[in-house]
Amino acid sequence: MKTARSIAWARRRVALGAFWQGYRRDREGLFGLVVLVVFATVAIAAPLLADAEGLSLTKATGPRLAPPSLAYPFGTDEDGRSVLTEVIWGSRISLLVGLAATVISMVIGTLVGIGSGHFRGFGGGVLGRLTEWFLVIPYLPLAIVLATVFPPDVPRIIAVIIVIGVTSWSGTARLIRAQTLSIEERPYLERARALGGGHWHQMSRHILPNVMPLVLANTTLTVSIAILAETTLSFLGLGDPLRMSWGKILDNAYSGDVITSGAWWWALFPGLAVVLVVRAFNMCGRAIERVLDPRLRELA
Amino acid sequence: MSLLDIRDLHVTYRVGGGGLPAVRGVDLTVHEGQTVGLAGESGCGKSTMAGAVLRLLPAGTTITGEVRLAGDDVLTMSWGKLRAVRWSAASIVFQGAMHALNPVRRIGTQIAEPILLHDAKATPKTALRRAGELLERVGVPAWRAQSYPHELSGGQRQRAMIAMALACSPKLIIADEPTTALDVMVQAQVLALLAEVVEEQRVGLLLISHDLSVLSASCDRIAVMYAGRVVEEGPGHELFTAPRHPYARALAAAFPVIGDPVSRRAPKGLPGDPPDPRELPPGCPFHPRCPDVVADCREVDVRLSAPDNGRRAACVHTGGVR
DSSP states (O other): OOOHHHHHHHHHHHHHHHHHHHHHTOHHHHHHHHHHHHHHHHHHTHHHHSOGGGGOSTTOOSOTTOOSOSSSTTOBOTTSOBHHHHHHHHHHHHHHHHHHHHHHHHHHHHHHHHHHHHOOSHHHHHHHHHHHHHHHSOHHHHHHHHHHHSOTTSOHHHHHHHHHHHHSOHHHHHHHHHHHHHHHTSHHHHHHHHTTOOHHHIIIIIIHHHHHHHHHHHHHHHHHHHHHHHHHHHHTTOSOTTSOOHHHHHHHHHHTTHHHHTOHHHHHHHHHHHHHHHHHHHHHHHHHHHHHOHHHHHHO | OOSEEEEEEEEEEEETTEEEEEEEEEEEEEOTTOEEEEEOOTTSSHHHHHHHHTTOSOTTOEEEEEEEETTEEGGGOOHHHHHHHBTTTEEEEOSOHHHHSOTTSOHHHHHHHHHHHHOTTOOHHHHHHHHHHHHHHTTSOGGGGGSOGGGSOHHHHHHHHHHHHHTTOOSEEEEESTTTTSOHHHHHHHHHHHHHHHHHHOOEEEEEESOHHHHHHHOSEEEEEETTEEEEEEEHHHHHHSOOSHHHHHHHHTSOOTTOHHHHHSOOOOOSOOOOTTSOOSSSTTGGGOTTOOGGGGTOOOBOOOOBTTBEEOOGGGTOBO
């Protein structure tokens, strides 16, 4: 029997199929997607690809600062650990922190953006000023201060996720606010008010579905910013000292005098991993935009 | 008791630093099963009246007078009571159905919206079923509830808006230019549908339009507005065929009579624009455009005359009150 639900699901499948048809024709997006799938697989299958023992300082077996070879494809670091093992295990933390921080950032950004666009007067003004305040404060000092003053009993990795989340939402909020302001003027919002809908009804039923494409497109860009932020904080020694991430490898390499010792492999490979993932997320984001936005589709 | 009773309504918008008087003392009554038309040019205050009935005007607008919806004064009502009254006591058919429907949500869920908001017992499932029934009621196949607004034709969208207006079985429906941007055939169908609803469900209908010929065909009574005031009021057909106020006469004459060569060769319009509400001319606000202007018109602010066979006009020539 055809119920309303089964029809709805059939429609969704068709819409998804059409989206995929458009997306697979986009070379750049496809390349980004393949890169992301590879990194995600590596992160998930880390225990199968590299022994976690290889991260331990005391149990390291390799020679000190050996250049890339068959046994150690990415070379070894100062303590004889394989850089490949570190990059593989680091991908877990970098991707996890990047994605989790993005979720926090998008939720805060969307809520504040819709709120400041919807409420006129005092409440909206306060939210708008708050967004501007976070926009003008230099991002890095704020993140450093927050990471430093975070209560020590909170696991470090959670602290890093929260710090990145609460410092990176302001751009999203401003974007969503602008879109909300334009939707607020549409007659269907007046209709929603006329039929007795309250603020929550107007925001959740009418504004949110209309800003959602913008939120999704912005998410892929925010992920790359969050991964870079995680790398930066770890590089500055504010990350989780017990867990290996790409930023942590770079930090180790820097303090281990990678430049004077000429061990280029120690910094190059984690750096390349960061660049590749960030680039891949940007490529996917732009491809999604091209597929979803009819105006861009015509140009292609 | 009348469904809608408006007494001495004044609405002043806040524009920049000053005030813009859009409605300046209007009385209007709508009874059960009655269709009342409100005519006038753009900017005469018609749509402001519609907004005032459900208190939908922007914040900062000054509203005085009385708007009684089934006896309750809308203007002094608490916010919670007002939200409950909106749509359940009076609903609005907006102009431009395309824009009054959210483009990213299905027709059915949008019609179900007021049901879910006002009926505590309704579940999403029952509300959607009711939405389908309402669509059938207005002549749109029920499966269209699954469609998005852009998949419907203009006439179907306007029908869907009427279905939405009926969702909470209100006693009063306000139709604000329901047929603008529709072709003549569809316009006739939509008006016939509204008339049918009035006939069957005994609702009161306040029909707002700039098209006097449309109003005369479907209204029991018509009020013609100019510069925020009613300048003539009377039974629908009579007002169209024998208007008394020069402005109503100009509005009625603006529509050519089919088969009459005189009106075809010399279409009658009204020169000039309606006055700026912030700088109304002294005396009768219509006098700068009036073909029958006399000296009194420039000095005396004429008000509606006492009813004479149900007809009133605000003109010195027809016994308007000074």
